[in-house]
Amino acid sequence: MRLPKFDYRRPERIQEACAILLDQPCAKLMAGGTDLLVNMKHRAETPSTIVSLKALPDLDFVQKTNSALRIGALTPLKKVYNDPFVAAKLPALAIAASSVGSYHHQTMGTIGGNLCQQTRCKYFNQSKWWRSSRPLCFKAGGELCHVAKREGVCYSTYCGDVAPALLAFGAEVILTGAHGLRQVPLEEIFSGDGKTPLKIGRGEILTEIVIPNQAADGFSTYGKSANRGSIDFPIVGAAVWRSSSTGESRIALTAVDRKPVRARRLEDFLEGKQLNEETFQAVDGLVAKESRLMPSSIDSLSYKRKLMGLLVQSALSEARGGE
Amino acid sequence: MEKQFSVVGRRLPMLDAAAKVNGSAQFTDDLMLPGMLHGKILRSRLPHAKILNVDVSKAARLRGVKGVVTGAEIPDRQYGIVPKARDEYALAKGKVRYIGDEIAAVCAIDQEIAEEAVELIEVDYEELPSVFDPLDAIKEGAPIIHEGVANNTSFAIRKEFGDVEGAFAASHLVSEDSFYSQPVNHAPLEPHSAVAQHDPIRGQVVLWSSTQIPFFLRRNLAATLQIPESRVRVIKPKVGGGFGQKIDMFAKDFCAAWFAMKLGKPVKFTYERDEVFIGTRQRHPMYLKVKTGMTKDGKILGQQFLAYADGGAYNSTAPTMMALSCFFLMVPYHVPNLLYEGYHVYTNKPVGGAMRGHGIPQARFAVERQLDMMAERLNLDPAEIRWKNSIKAGEPHPGGFVINTCGFAESVRAAAKAIGWKEKRGKLPFGRGVGLGGASFPSGVTNMSHISSGAVVQVGQDASVNVLTGAADIGQGAETVIAQIVAEVLGVSLDDVRVTAADTGATPLDPGTFGSGVTVRAGNAARIAAESVKKRLFECVADELEANPEDLVAKDGVIFVTGSPEINIPFAKALKAYQYKDLPMPLVGRASWMADTSEPTTLFNQPGNFSPSYSFMTQAAEVEVDTKTGKVKVIKMATAHDCGRPINPMLVEGQLEGSIAGGMGQALYENVITEKGQVMNPSFLDYGFPTTLEVPEMESIDIETDDPVGPFGAKEAGEGTQLSPAPAIVNAIYDAIGVHFNELPVTPERILKALEERK
Known part of the structure; x- marks a missing residue:
């Protein structure tokens, strides 16, 4: 294919990149390309313009400051998990980044690109000829969602590995636009709409990830x-962070809904509680409520549901071991 | 003791190993010819439909498009690998029968334009009702997929040996169980590709193709193009795996040749990965019902089978596949009474074809599973039940097989020992277990004269040895094995031998790589050709060495008198002596070889000795089941293998190790999932076969027999090993968690479900 x-554009300044995005609504950003190019070969995404971010200076870094760990959006995943501070203090991120795809993806793929990856669906991630056996799906520009069997909705699934780890850390991201930048909680960039899964303003580019220092003070996996x-x-996939000082827990899951989800009901339930067999009893039920599982992949829903509880329980019991 | 052989039996790297490692090996898609055009095929988007009209005008008008062809324009000549089962056109005529069926092809100056053009072809379909399950397709009133084929049953076989009812009546235990084996794709790393070039002056079309069967491909191509075979030359470049998927002709072969002839330019077609999954071949899904009668001490008295194979839209190898599935139930166990009923049924799905084991893996899975289930009911050891029922060399075989050598019983003991059977079976903690599976496979086919191989061995003036063989090396190392055989006969080193292979314009006839016959068939042809060279060389130097030619030995680069190695002449000097005597050069030996048989048979009608020899093996697995996630980890696999005398033990090990990955795929990972005939996982990502990270510790044990037919006593080592890993793994899962799985694949989800139901 x-x-x-x-x-193809390869701007050398961020404002120039933002200007191209504003000027050409059908342009797409490309960092490592591991997600976008496959979708383009399948004609699932057909941007008129690709804006390569590779020539932008100073977005490939992992930097420790007094208040946070800052990671440039163009930092390759391999560099993220090989960073000594990440490896020692933010294991959830190291594990997640090193579990992405194959070694090749980790070398080419960037942390920003991983966060902003397309949602996935067995009816969408197929060649154009394959998709011609059915009416064009809503995400690809048609009307019908073959997963929901309804019009005007999209139940493709967010499958990124890194997002749940960063959500559990309470990370924020910096969005840079033509007229400056803003810092927002990571959670806010995910729309929960399968068709357009990212809620990033027109002409804005995710340039940096900010992980508060507090994240390093606790257990994570x-x-x-x-x-x-x-x-x-x-x-x-499930990430768990538990503060060493306050006992606060943050839990996030991926591949269970149209966006990565925080398991807030469970977090609230765990507030002030000991981690023990009794509290674990509640995990399955509470975690299940956080997502709208839909058959967008070849994996069965009941198995996914079992895994959600299982992965969170297993992470929590690991957290208990550290306490 | 002096070692018997110098080159045969040694672990030598494949002749093309370095080229494959450094990337210089040329596969079909690597070939670039000046002015080459690129083709693309339009495939059906519907599972079953009449083609009312194909409008190619827009595609033909696209700038850069050089040609378009539809099924209506090609000669009305069906093809297929089995003559009696031909049912396929390179491009569909009038009707499409599965999502992926070929309708038309375009040819353009580059790939992008070809891809764009194919989308501009407009097809008017009249959709027909479809059927996706063979058990539905055989019902009255089911949609008819091929006109004139009643109940969609394109091949039926019923064979009875002995008296099955009597055997059941005499049995202490009769068990009847149902099994299902899923569709599995071969997933060769190299996608299918073809490049064709036409020489209008000589009137010859040359096709480079990723094929296992250059000579059969030549025949099918000539027949469908309606030109003489002599006008077609097929050349096989390096092939990156076939596993049976590349033994058919495909639309890419026909269309490349068609356009090359029409346009006078070279043309290339290479399939996308989803085309390989959807539009080539897969292992037949099969429903099996097995009834077995045993004595109290576990002796098999009789077996009855009912098999429904889901053939998909076309026959491919259907009759052979069903016949093998039947006859090979009577090895490696002695089954005195057998009744087999099998049906190959069309459905509107991807096409079943030969895949490593060819109809036998499905049947073997059922038998090996049921043996364990019956052993349990009789309170017998599954290992014991296997060696107790082992067929023996020289024993009369109900189907007419002649078993010259058989290391099966020994292989059961050796594999059991290697996995720690005695200490582990039934004794490991919950979640861990061991299991066994046995198997046997033919070393090629005896039945027809067109299944013969030729070879030419030529010694040049510099004493270098050149071998011409038609054998198709598809990555398994056929050329290396043949070179080793020739080197051993002539007493030269492997480095001195060069092989030219698999070119119908230059090398002698060979049926190709299927039925696990290459080493025995092409190896014997090469051996005899080399022996004739040796004979003449011995006659030439006998005087000089003051010995009879019959008393000479060629070994390690010298020719010497047997018992007196100090009386010798180096091989190169002997060749000089040959030239000084003014004997005609080059020194050439030729041979044609086919397996000797008194009663040729295809097995379709009459029984008989299907193959010159039969391999035997037992594979043992140890697994660990994560009872929380349902995931199975294969910890170790041990294989005890009787492939006669291995010509190259390292290459045999390569086959064994590959079969373990393949068997793990069949047992645990792989399944071509369809939804209304559409393949839902046509990619390496979603299909998910095991990678090196999943492959366990592997031990291989050689049960050496010295086969009288094979070259240097060798038997097959290619396909047989693929039969037993999957049942061994599933039997080990039973030992681990006490659940019988009789359907494949055994996914984590199914394991969790079964564990819950057990509670």
Whole structure:
């Protein structure tokens, strides 16, 4: 399969990149390209212009400041998990980044690109010819969602590994636009709409991830269930962070809904409680309520549901071991 | 003791190993010819439909498009690998029968334009009702997929040996169980590709193709193009795996040749990965019902089978696949009474074809599972039940097989020992277990004269050895094995031998790589050709060495008198002597070889000795089941294998190790999932076969027999090993968690469900 025709831009300044986005609504950003190019070969995404971010200066860094760990959006995943501070103090992020795809994806793929990846669906991530057996789906520009069997909705699933780890850390992101930048909680960039999963303003670019220092003061892990030991997207992924000082817990899951989800009901339930068999009893039920599982992949829903509880429980019991 | 052989039996790297490692090996898609055009095929988007009209005008008008062809324009000549089962056109005529069926092809100056053009072809369909399950397709009133094929049953076989009813009556235990084996794709790393070039002056079309069967491909291509075979030359470049998927002709072969002939320019077609999954071949899904009668001490008295194979839209190898599935139930166990009833049924789904084991893996899974279930009911050891029922060399075989050598019983003991059977079976903690599976496979086919191989061995003036063989090396190392055989006969080193292979314009006839026959068939042809060279060389130097030619030995680069190695002449000098005597050069030996048989048979009608020899093996697995997630980890697999005398033990190990990954896929990971005939996981990502990270510790044990037919006593080592890993793994899962799984694949989800139901 070959790529469709497109214009290629390689701006050297961020404002220039933002200006292209404002000027051309059908332009798409490309960092490592591991997600976008496959979708383009499938004609699932056909941007008129690709704006490569690779020439932008100073977005490939992991930097410790007094208040936070700052990671440039163009930092390759491999560099993220090899960073000594990440590896020692933010294990959930190290585990998540090193569990993405294969080694090649980790070398080419960036942390910003991983966060902003497209949602996935068995009816969408297929060649154009394959998709011609059915009416064009809503996400690809048609009307019908083959997952929900309804018009005007999209139940493709967010499958990124890194997002749940960062959500559990309470990370924020910096969005840079033509007229400046703003810092927002990571959670706010996910729309929960399968068709347009990102809620980033027109002309804005995610340039930096900010992980508060507090994140390093606690236990964290990321559990991923996948078909094989390498290559695969998660069937379910779950990140857990538990503060050493306050006992506060933050839990996030991926591959269970149209966006990565925080398990707030469970977090609230765990507030002030000991981690023990009794509290674990509640995990399955509370976690299940956080997502709207839909059959967008070849994995069965009941198995996914089981894994959600299992991964969170297993992470929590690991957290208990550290307390 | 002096070692018997110098080159045969040694662990030598494949001749093309370095080229494959450094990337210089040329596969079909690597070939670039000046002015080459690129083709693309339009495939059906519907599972079953009449083609009312195909409008190619827009595609033909697109700038850069050089040609378009539809099914209506090609000769009315169906093809298929089995003559009696031909039912396929390179491009569909009038009707499409599955999502992926080929309708038309375009050819353009680059790939992008070809892809764009194919989308501009407009097809008017009249959709027909579809059927996706063979058990529905055989019902009265089911949609008819091929005109004139009643109940969609394109091949039926019923064979009875002995008296099955009598055997059941005499049995202490009769068990009847149902099994299902899923569709599995071969998933060769190299996608299918073809490049064609036409020489209008000589009137010859040359096709480079990723094929296992250059000579059969030549025949099918000539027949469908309606030109003489002599006008077609097929050349096989390096092939990146076939596993049976590349033994058919495909639309890419026909269309490349068609356009090359029409347009006078070279043309390339390479399939996308989803085309490989959807539009080539897969292992037949099969429903099996098995009834077995045993004595109290576990002796098999009789077996009855009912098999429904889901053939998908076309036949491919259907009759052979069903016949093998039947006859190979009577090895490696002695089954004195057998009744087999099997049906190959069309459905509107991807096409079933030969896949490593060819109809036998499905049947073997059912038998090996049921043996364990019956052993339990009789309170017998599953290992014991296997060696007790082992067929023996020289024993009369109900189906007419002649078993010259058989290391099966020994293989059961050796594999059991290697996995720690005695200490582990039934004794490991919950979640861990061990299991066994046995198997046997033919070393090629005896039945027809067109299943013969030729070879030419030529010694040049510099004493270098050149071998011409038609054998198709598809990555398994056929060329290396043949070179080792020739080197051993002539007493030269492997480095001195060069092989030219698999070119119908230059090398002698060979049926190709299927039925696990290459080493025995092409190896014997090469051996005899080399022996004829040796004979003449011995006659030439006998005087000089003051010995009879019959008393000479060629070994390690010298020719010497047997018992007196100090009386010798180096091979190169012997060749000089040959030239000084003014004997005609080059020194050439030729041979044609086919397996000797008194009663040729295809097994369709009459029984008989299907193969010159039969391999035997037992595979043992140890697994660990994560009872929380349902995931199975294969910890170790041990294989005890009787492939006669291995020509190259390292290559045999390569086959064994590959079969373990394949068996793990069949048992645990792989399944071509369809939704209304559409393949839902046509990618390496979603299909999810095991990777090196999943592959366990592997031990291989050689049960050496010295086969009288094979070259240097060798038997097959290619396909047989694929039969037993999956049942061994599933039997080990039973030992681990006490659940019988009789349907494949055993996914984590199914394991969790079964564990819950057990509670």
